Amino acid sequence: MANPKLKIDTPQGSLYTQASKSGKVTAILEWNKGFGAEFTEKFSSAQKFVDSEVLRLDAPYMPIDTGMLIRSGELGTVVGSGEVNYVAPYAGAQDATAQSRSYDPRRGGKWFERMKADHKAAILRGAAKIAGGKK
Structure with a gap:
């Protein structure tokens, strides 16, 4: 069975999954604040x-x-x-x-x-x- 809290960290930002109470899994991408400008x-x-x-x-x-x-x-x-x-x-x-x-x-x-x-x-x-x- 897949890990419901998958997380990938990179210098650009992070990608992780989040499960709701209903069991729906959402992928979330968060960019590091300085990545864009740099x-x-x-x-x-x-x-x-x-x-x-x-x-x-x-x-x-x-x-x-x-x-x-x-x-x-x-x-x-x-x-x-x-x-x-x-x-x-x-x-x-x-x-x-x-x-x-x-x-x-x-x-x-x-x-x-x-x-x-x-x-x-x-x-x-x-x-x-x-x-x-x-x-």
């Missing part, structure tokens, strides 16, 4: 790290003429929002062109996908370290 700050810092790393690591993979395409990412992105936006009007067309550029074979379209293939593990490790997790 982890919100950690997750926010980790998101800022990821956004900044994407902007920094995308740059060597992007086509470059005047540098405006790279700068448009800095202007179009709110670091920490979880969304990196390249706002130059020609950004989509440049990204859709899959071929590399003659002046630098690493530069060309699909820069985020190619950068992610090379650096995803390092970005995840850094974000996990900041957020207090494991990766």
